[in-house]
Amino acid sequence: MKVVTCTAPTNIAVIKYWGKDNEEINTPMNSSLSVTLHQDQLRTVTSVAGGSALQTTRLWLNGQEQPINRRIAVVLREMKQLYRRVHGESERQDELHLHIVSTNSFPTAAGLASSAAGYACLVATLAEFYGISKSDEEFQGQLSAIARQGSGSACRSLDGGFVAWRKGVRSDGHDSIATQIADELHWPALCAVVCVVNDVQKSTSSSVGMQTTKATSSLLTFRAKNLVPERMTIMEKAILNRDFETFGTLTMQDSNQFHAMCIDTTPPIFYLNDVSCQLINLVHRYNEQAGRVQAAYTFDAGPNAVIFVEEQNVQDIVSLVLYCFPASPQMIVKSSILVDRTLSETLLAKMENKIGSSKACKLSRSPDTVKMIYVSRVGGGTRVLPSNEALINDITGEPLSLHA
Amino acid sequence: MKVVTCTAPTNIAVIKYWGKDNEEINTPMNSSLSVTLHQDQLRTVTSVAGGSALQTTRLWLNGQEQPINRRIAVVLREMKQLYRRVHGESERQDELHLHIVSTNSFPTAAGLASSAAGYACLVATLAEFYGISKSDEEFQGQLSAIARQGSGSACRSLDGGFVAWRKGVRSDGHDSIATQIADELHWPALCAVVCVVNDVQKSTSSSVGMQTTKATSSLLTFRAKNLVPERMTIMEKAILNRDFETFGTLTMQDSNQFHAMCIDTTPPIFYLNDVSCQLINLVHRYNEQAGRVQAAYTFDAGPNAVIFVEEQNVQDIVSLVLYCFPASPQMIVKSSILVDRTLSETLLAKMENKIGSSKACKLSRSPDTVKMIYVSRVGGGTRVLPSNEALINDITGEPLSLHA
Numbered sequence A, B: 001m002k003v004v005t006c007t008a009p010t011n012i013a014v015i016k017y018w019g020k021d022n023e024e025i026n027t028p029m030n031s032s033l034s035v036t037l038h039q040d041q042l043r044t045v046t047s048v049a050g051g052s053a054l055q056t057t058r059l060w061l062n063g064q065e066q067p068i069n070r071r072i073a074v075v076l077r078e079m080k081q082l083y084r085r086v087h088g089e090s091e092r093q094d095e096l097h098l099h100i101v102s103t104n105s106f107p108t109a110a111g112l113a114s115s116a117a118g119y120a121c122l123v124a125t126l127a128e129f130y131g132i133s134k135s136d137e138e139f140q141g142q143l144s145a146i147a148r149q150g151s152g153s154a155c156r157s158l159d160g161g162f163v164a165w166r167k168g169v170r171s172d173g174h175d176s177i178a179t180q181i182a183d184e185l186h187w188p189a190l191c192a193v194v195c196v197v198n199d200v201q202k203s204t205s206s207s208v209g210m211q212t213t214k215a216t217s218s219l220l221t222f223r224a225k226n227l228v229p230e231r232m233t234i235m236e237k238a239i240l241n242r243d244f245e246t247f248g249t250l251t252m253q254d255s256n257q258f259h260a261m262c263i264d265t266t267p268p269i270f271y272l273n274d275v276s277c278q279l280i281n282l283v284h285r286y287n288e289q290a291g292r293v294q295a296a297y298t299f300d301a302g303p304n305a306v307i308f309v310e311e312q313n314v315q316d317i318v319s320l321v322l323y324c325f326p327a328s329p330q331m332i333v334k335s336s337i338l339v340d341r342t343l344s345e346t347l348l349a350k351m352e353n354k355i356g357s358s359k360a361c362k363l364s365r366s367p368d369t370v371k372m373i374y375v376s377r378v379g380g381g382t383r384v385l386p387s388n389e390a391l392i393n394d395i396t397g398e399p400l401s402l403h404a
Helices: A070-087 A116-129 A137-150 A152-157 A206-216 A221-238 A243-265 A274-290 A311-324 A345-353 B071-089 B117-129 B137-150 B153-157 B206-216 B220-240 B244-263 B273-292 B312-325 B345-353
Strands: A001-010 A011-015 A018-021 A032-036 A045-048 A058-061 A065-066 A098-102 A161-165 A178-182 A190-199 A294-296 A305-310 A333-335 A370-377 A381-384 B002-009 B009-015 B020-022 B032-036 B043-050 B056-059 B064-066 B098-104 B162-165 B178-182 B190-196 B295-299 B305-310 B334-336 B370-377 B384-385
Touching: A001 A116, A001 A190, A011 A152, A011 A243, A011 A294, A018 A206, A032 A152, A032 A221, A045 A116, A065 A294, A065 A333, A070 A116, A070 A137, A098 B002, A098 B312, A116 A137, A116 A152, A137 B043, A152 A161, A152 A345, A152 B043, A152 B244, A161 A221, A178 A221, A190 A274, A190 A311, A190 A333, A206 A243, A221 A243, A221 B220, A243 B244, A274 A294, A274 A305, A274 A311, A274 A345, A294 A311, A305 A311, A305 B220, A311 A333, A311 A345, A311 A370, A311 B178, B009 B153, B009 B220, B009 B244, B009 B295, B043 B117, B056 B162, B071 B137, B098 B117, B098 B162, B098 B305, B117 B137, B117 B153, B137 B370, B153 B162, B162 B220, B190 B273, B206 B244, B244 B295, B244 B305, B273 B295, B273 B305, B273 B312, B273 B345, B295 B312, B305 B312, B312 B334, B312 B345, B312 B370
Parallel strands: A058 A098, A333 A370, B056 B098, B334 B370
Antiparallel strands: A001 A045, A001 A381, A011 A032, A032 A161, A045 A098, A058 A065, A161 A178, A190 A305, A190 A370, A294 A305, B002 B043, B002 B384, B009 B032, B032 B162, B043 B098, B056 B064, B162 B178, B190 B305, B190 B370, B295 B305
16 A cells, blocks of 8 residues: 655735635636745644555545545546646556545644645645656646645645745636745744634635625725735735835735625625734734834634734734733643743833823733634745654555544 | 704714715715614704803813814804805804803713714704704705714704715815705605614724725725715615615615725724624524515614614514623613514524524524614704703803703
């Protein structure tokens, strides 16, 4: 039995994707741009096993067997076609049944985008299984287009660093692919503080949300056609120049505009809750006391905040979030950077006196509403793991039981 | 001492005004359209006293003396100019000092738009004081333009029924005035259920909000120029046809789009809170079970909902709100229509089984978050009160103490 195992990172868009141009092939109404987060905190691991002993293709996600849904079937079909284009009719590995086992390093219930990492990991693992090198320029675009058909933003999780997914112009979607604009070493100081917010209400899924917004919002097309192209240019330049002020300002604006599209939908979609709004206000207040943009939030289809900061300000943001959203000392802060949880008196004083404003104003505090914090650097793309880290038994083809 | 007293209604916009074209003269970036609420529930009363015994012009709002702010000064100046154009130099009443006393019938802290009713009432009372008939067509437009300079939406509170404030094209703003498109008898079944929501955070004032949105949103100009004109036409027609479905659908869409503009602002402005969102979801769910739009929410610059329904559905909405936002039995429901506070079992069953959907789903309940309900019909414009209802002692010119 042949078993290969890969990992894939999550990514967080700073220019948001919302709205499909073509539902069938998953092309977007506008280009988007994302930062790949480091896999030390958040990652998906997927093993693929194939051999003549397997009777049928099966899938396990986070320990549970799942049916093969339409999008996974599309990815499998496209990867097999690519295999045949590459290897011809000689070996016919594409006729093997597969066992696929995939797990996330973070709780699924946390509402952290798992489909991007999941589909990117599936494509990377299948590519490795079928002997298609993802570093071969010929295949890069094709793998990206296949990942996109699994889940739009998955094409942005194949690469590390900073990734642009260009909308493309072809009707077959072959040029609607993601490419790296700068690698993970380009801006070493950049960090993301991920704040997992308690979500009481069940959120609308992205695919349903996008469909409804496209069908009912009179603003979405205007944004996609008239606003995003310029934003892409500005964002790309800001990243290349490591210009945090421009990067941060536009990141916040684009997050807010995406949520504006959601509210302009009928019925309106609310992903941000009161805690999200408090986090937003906190970041603006932090920037106000600093006199410049030192932190920038962005929110996807849920209430969790991702706050970008440069390394020297991670301590400020983590301690501020812990101060304003007090939790038990056991609350998990999973960080690649050493952080002191205590807010400094100096920063508290600056925050509460709002320099430049006449009156003092206490920070509001909401206990037990932020339930986990991850601090992540910019990370690399998909990786191949050694065989001893496989999630599948290479004799039986069965999933290995997972460690706690 | 001459004392005159008038009342003015509040109005709630169904096509929203957001963004000033000219700050100086308070002209809007787009036309807007509102429904005047009945004065039985919500109104402002203003008395103006004038006589040679008064030494200076003074103002009392809700029992507290206040300085004359810039906008009140503008209204006083413009009304005096209008007086001179009408009466010439003969009587010179415009040289008299005035005492102005104004009160609202609703708690100011409730965050119900009081400036519209307040400035409309001031203009109406001064017009009466100066002997300028507001039913004279010659003066209607001029009074409207003066009220607009006090507070934009005040021009829509002079008239009853359904009122359109046309943006106008003149640079002096003389044609930026409100006119009635249908009177208060036109659609007798239409009612507004005003839900006053507990507001923890202090909201951004409309004038500051509009300035910031205009300066930072890339969507506002598009909305004002490309979307509102058509919406005005559709809304006007829906009102003339008493077409609740079109009226309600567009009312909700325009409220949501206004809040989308607020979120597209830097820093973003959040007027809706989690309770507002729950009210929005409740209305959509109510319409879903009905299979058509029978209720329509709209929100101004705060978390309070105004839910339009026809009379036969008032009971449904009031009892649903009381069920989902349970409060003490002493909670005030101020209604012109007899309502039973208890939700019928039939409606609850329909709501929770979501006809047309496969699974049952309980209504979520948030105690003590809606603190007051007003049920109002469509009402008339400003009115003159008899002298025994004056708020000022006509001998001393001092404010009369207010009844509880």
